[in-house]
Amino acid sequence: MAVQCAAETDVAPQDRFDYFWNQRGEWVEEPNVRRGGESGVQRVVSSNGQLLYVKRQTGHIYRSLLHPFGRPTVLRERDALIGLKLLDVLVPEIVFCGAQRDPVHKWRALLITKSLDGFEEIEHWYAGGGREHHGEAVHDRVLKELAESLARMHKGCWQHGCLYFKHVFVRITGEGEAAKVEVALIDLEKGRQRWTSRQAAIHDMKQLRRHSSFSTTDWQKLVYFYKTAFGSAIKGL
CATH class of the missing domain: 3.30.200 (Phosphorylase Kinase; domain 1)
Structure with missing residues (x-):
């Protein structure tokens, strides 16, 4: 047991x-x-x-x-x-x-x-007008927080394994420049450690690209934030 x-x-x-x-x-x-x-x-x-x-x-x-x-x-x-x-x-x-x-x-x-109180699926946040309500500056912080969270996970050689849009949750507390932006990940049933951080990064980031609704512009911005936090470029992103 x-x-x-x-x-x-x-x-x-x-x-x-x-x-x-x-x-x-x-x-x-x-x-x-x-x-x-x-x-x-x-x-x-x-x-x-x-x-x-x-x-x-x-x-x-x-x-x-x-x-x-x-x-x-x-x-x-x-x-x-x-x-x-x-x-x-x-x-x-x-x-x-x-x-x-x-x-x-x-x-x-x-x-x-x-329960992740106050959080909601990022797709629901978009659909509910969260981006429009909080503005582009806060939306950039959402992308940056997601990118940095994923980079920390991958640098620790952890792979989510099932990184779909529905497994990314966001919580915004406050308004404007004072808003607090938080991103959480759920459903880690397939999570495991890889031999290298790059293996984990390539698998998850390509999977997220396939199973998210980010526009090309938003995806490129997310990748920029991710590469900055990860410390190097990931081929194919």
Whole structure:
């Protein structure tokens, strides 16, 4: 059994997995069958009113050289969340993560994270008029903050692995020059460390280009900020 708990609870440590497993809420992502099992995400409210997201899995594993017999994907995501936080990249805060072998499903696994309060998907931010409301100067800061966050991740040799537009979240607090701009990344289930920062950078940046709606001008500006933060050019961007 592997467990990490980053929140105080009255539940005894040996009972925490079952306690969290029995929590139920609205499905945000209906369970889908893949990787030999099921995985889905529910939205629940904790006893103290905190909005949480519960990724619930049965038999949902990945294999690697280190884990040839399989390991729940939430444990890989947990490792990525911890690694990115150490690199000062904003990601959801872990409340609980655990995995147990089950006689029927082989593995049951949970990853519970706090809601990114005040953040919204960058695509929704654009669609809702966020760029027009805050102006081009703030929008440039959004691109710069995203670029610098990605550069920190990649310089630490971490690869997101599924860097789609929907996995980039933004929060703007305040107005004008005094506005505070924050960017967060979510859904690091495929996150892993690469041998070099360049490998991580090439994979993620090309993937983001394919799966984002940035205009050519905005993409070129993002790449400029990224190269400045990364310290060198990435061929093909």
